[in-house]
Amino acid sequence: FVSIAQEQDFFLKTASAEQVPVVVKTYYDEVENFAFDTSDNSISFDxxxxxxxxxVDLVQVVHEEIRVPKSFAPYGEGKQFKGYVNGIEIDQRAILNDPYSSEETNIVHFLISKNELVKINETLGSNNFDNPQMDFKLVPLDQTERSSTEFYLVDTQNYEKTITTVNISWDGQYGANQNVPFTFTFFNENENLIKDVRYTYVAFDEFDNEISRYNGDDSVNPGIVSTEGIDIQNIYIPSEGPIRFDILVYGTGLDYDSTYSGIGSTIIELGPGTQSKTPNESAILEISSIPSWIKNNAGWWADGTIDDKSFIQGIQFLIKENILQIPSTAQGTGSDDEIPSWIKNNAGWWADGTIDDTAFVQGIQFLIKEGILRVQ
Incomplete structure (x- = not known):
């Protein structure tokens, strides 16, 4: 186990036999079996x-950095990436692209949380428990046009300008009626990234109706933690038009150093988007039509007040009455009725508004696929 970050030097060989230097900075253990696939320009190692x-329950985060020259086009500035661990695509928020810290190098971070590790184990099953290694794969995506806005924060007492600047950017192919991955980036007065930022956001539509709010998962230590000064949040945007973001930076680090704290707002314009909607994105729940007792059940189930059977019965009622539309999902025939812990966590977070409807639907699809929830 490596307690201090170490850098390992590699070379990738392109289809034209060019050798490109790559640095992997590991915060965990030495990496091996570095490889480059010319068919999709992916980098892999384990x-x-x-x-x-x-x-896994003891691990807070697994952090790896891949540093590639910006002059190598597939990893050039402005690129976006997908990441895989043990063959499972990880949450987009676990891949952070930093084109700011170096003029010549693009730095891509794998930041894999405990929850993400648990989901990988749940997906791969008990056979993965004995797997002695973690396999990483980084795949660059096609270049897309990104929109962005930048604004400074003011202090909360005199409303004077602070030294903190916030940039919010998003992929232009996303738009209304979709989950949009917004990237929040925090800079200091020297245009360097601010590390270990703790912040919260609230999004409003043009009529000042609240669309989304997130303050992190820790009730004792509030704020979303942006370790590298870059953070991605998937936010469902229901309609086209102006969207206002209010940002509050509490401070940095565990002691909430107030050097970079402040508040600020910006307004962006979101259009219809050009990306075709995925099945998950078409499965947005109509919250206003769902009986309140269903969300109550989800919260009670998450905190142990009601049992698994009562919760499953509530979901079956929603599906049977066509109140909850689930994308076509193959019905499993598994005999194991145990519900994974991450789905119970999802239910609690959905009940208190921490996660959106799509994430909750994905959990229900998993139950159907595994045969735990049977739809007549």
């Missing part, structure tokens, strides 16, 4: 890892 649930 490292030792203990996937047993008891050990």
């Amino acid at each position: 490292m030792p890892f203990d996937w047993s649930p008891d050990y």
Whole structure:
């Protein structure tokens, strides 16, 4: 186990036999089997890892950096990426692209949280518990046009300009009636990234109706933690038009250093988008038509007040009455009725508004696929 970050030097060989230097900075353990695939320009490597649930429960985050020259077009400035761990595509928020810290190098971070590790184990099943390694794969996506806005924060007492600047950017192919991955980036007065930022956001439509709000998952230490000064949040935008973002930066670090704290607002314009909607994105729940007792059930189930059977019955009622529209999902025939813990967490977060409807639907699809929830 590596307690201090170390850098390892590699070379990738392009289809034209050009050798491009790549640095992998590991915060966990030494990486091995570095490879480059010319068919999709992906970089892959692995490292030792203990996937047993008891050990995973002790891990807060697995952090790896891949540094590639911007002059190498597939990893040039402005590129976006997909990441895979043990063959499973990880949440978009776990891949952070930093084109700011170096003029010549693009830095891509794998920041894999405990929750993400648990989901990988749940997806791959118990066979993965004995897997002695973690496999990484980074795949660059096609270049897309990005929109962005930048604004400074003011202090909360005198409303004077602070030294903190916030940039919000998004992929132009996304738009209304979609989950839009917004990238929040925080800069200091020297245009360097501010590390370990703790912040919150609220989004409003043009009529001042609240669209989304998120303040992190820790009730004791509020704020979304942006370790590298770059953070991605998937936010469902219901309609076209102006969207106002209010940003509050509490401070930095565990002690909430107030050097970079402040508040600020910006207005963006979101159009219809050009990306075709995925099945998950078409499965948005109509909250206003769902009986309130269903969300109550989800919250009670998450905190142990009601049992699994009562919760499942509530979901079956929603599906049967066509109140909850689930994308076509193959019905499983599994005999294991145990519900994974991450789905119970999702239910609690959905009940209190921390996660959106799509994330909740994905959990229900998993139950159907595994045969735990049977739809007549």
